[in-house]
Amino acid sequence: MLLDGGEPLLRKDLTEIIRYAVRVGVTPHLSTNGLLLDCKTVKKLRKAGLQSIQVSLDGAFSETHNFIRGYSESYDSAIAAIQNARQGGLSVTVNTVLMKHNIKEIPGIINLLIKMKVDFYRVASIVPVNETLKKLCVSTQEFKDLLSFLVKSKRQIRDNLQIILPSNKLVYILDEKADSNIMLSTSLTSNIGCEAGTFLCNITPDGWVTPCVYFSEEQFRAGNIRREKLASIWSKSPIFRAFRNLKLARKCMGCSYLMKCKGGCRALAFYFFGSLKEQDPRCWI
Numbered sequence: 001m002l003l004d005g006g007e008p009l010l011r012k013d014l015t016e017i018i019r020y021a022v023r024v025g026v027t028p029h030l031s032t033n034g035l036l037l038d039c040k041t042v043k044k045l046r047k048a049g050l051q052s053i054q055v056s057l058d059g060a061f062s063e064t065h066n067f068i069r070g071y072s073e074s075y076d077s078a079i080a081a082i083q084n085a086r087q088g089g090l091s092v093t094v095n096t097v098l099m100k101h102n103i104k105e106i107p108g109i110i111n112l113l114i115k116m117k118v119d120f121y122r123v124a125s126i127v128p129v130n131e132t133l134k135k136l137c138v139s140t141q142e143f144k145d146l147l148s149f150l151v152k153s154k155r156q157i158r159d160n161l162q163i164i165l166p167s168n169k170l171v172y173i174l175d176e177k178a179d180s181n182i183m184l185s186t187s188l189t190s191n192i193g194c195e196a197g198t199f200l201c202n203i204t205p206d207g208w209v210t211p212c213v214y215f216s217e218e219q220f221r222a223g224n225i226r227r228e229k230l231a232s233i234w235s236k237s238p239i240f241r242a243f244r245n246l247k248l249a250r251k252c253m254g255c256s257y258l259m260k261c262k263g264g265c266r267a268l269a270f271y272f273f274g275s276l277k278e279q280d281p282r283c284w285i
């Protein structure tokens with residue numbers, strides 16, 4: 001269970017939530033911008049049962065990260081948070097949201113994280129839920145070049161850092177031996193489409209259950225846990241059923257990579273092309 005934001009460290013009852021999750025057998029993870037993650041907080045979170053944390057870092061240099069985050073102390077806080085989490089015994093993942101402003105800095109971020117002995121590095125594609133974000137997306141060619149670089153780095157890095165790729169599906173087009181050689185991010189479903197609504201779901205702060213964090217509009221609300229049990233929403237909702245029985249558009253259905261790629265990210269397809277059935281816009285086929 002990922003406790004995400006907004007910023008989860010603003011919640012006064014956060015340790016209570018973590019303790020409860022552990023008590024009922026759910027492993028909690030936390031994603032933070034790092035601004036509030038001092039040593040004392042790390043200790044409190046550890047004591048409550050948290051074992052791993054994700055910190056956002058959107059640039060190798062303070063100028064880039066602070067510009068993207070819109071706050072002048074963001075970078076120093078994120079770096080301090082990574083150090084505090086490591087020293088406090090948490091497993092640390094650093095996440096970069098990929099965009100035009102930071103694509104050239106990914107190699108620099110990797111070098112920095114190797115020096116800081118971070119455990120995992122994840123590059124996530126920006127999902128353009130509005131027109132402004134669409135302008136920040138990298139091109140298909142830029143994405144392909146970056147994916148090649150990450151696959152190569154993943155094989156070459158001898159230190160502890162593990163790279164989690166920005167697409168666990170499109171990597172198959174790049175490298176058909178990906179199964180055995182590359183640690184993929186979760187790809188545990190046999191359905192066409194991605195993990196949204198098939199392997200994972202999202203619960204909004206006001207209780208709405210949606211197929212993933214990017215599908216939060218009313219049309220994707222499958223039910224509310226304040227009125228109905230999560231298990232019942234998960235198994236009975238027509239919205240989840242639709243995500244599990246997707247028929248993709250002709251380009252994907254006729255593609256020889258379909259059974260491995262499965263069409264890629266549904267949120268990217270939806271926000272780029274306006275349809276859940278279209279291909280992942282990062283696809284270069």
Ligand code: SF4
Binds near residue numbers: 251
């Ligand atoms: S066309 Fe569709 S199935 Fe084929 S590689 Fe691209 S996104 Fe995947």
